[in-house]
Amino acid sequence: DTAVSQTPKYLVTQMGNDKSIKCEQNLGHDTMYWYKQDSKKFLKIMFSYNNKELIINETVPNRFSPKSPDKAHLNLHINSLELGDSAVYFCASRLAGGAYNEQFFGPGTRLTVL
């Protein structure tokens, strides 16, 4: 199936640990995003990559480091996890130069920091 996929679906970890979330899209898109959705369902953009280049960084703490090895993948590494990092993280993708602007979202990764 063509889609945006994320792994893992759930991530439970202790404060201070380092963890990674992976995202892959097979839609042929050139722009990928990371969003954070808090407990009140508010979706906020964190990062955006276009053709492996970082183009949007919404003043996210340095503990969060995205990495795009190629156009189809965007991973998120989080160092020294804090309680406030608990949220659902969504990856999304879009074709920036296409006729249609919509972003397609992955299923989300629920991160719980204990």
Add this chain to the structure above:
Amino acid sequence: EDQVTQSPEALRLQEGESSSLNCSYTVSGLRGLFWYRQDPGKGPEFLFTLYSAGEEKEKERLKATLTKKESFLHITAPKPEDSATYLCAVQWGRGGATNKLIFGTGTLLAVQP
């Protein structure tokens, strides 16, 4: 400050009872307004894009409209399977890949049989 506000926060309808959800925005240089549906435990699912005031889009029981300050998502004769959180987002930016979405906080719709 650029802002997207959705109302109501929650809406409970009886099956067949039509209603509308509102999304108002204060964004300069709007490059599109998007409606998404989000089911529990899933990612947002794209519904519509609107680009200019007066534009309308329809899909089954849903119809989205756009003015210069707000958008409405009209739900006609809803069914229980329409129950979800409906998210509105506006896109702005210098163009191309730099464009980004600003989301509202959503309307949680519950349709009872």
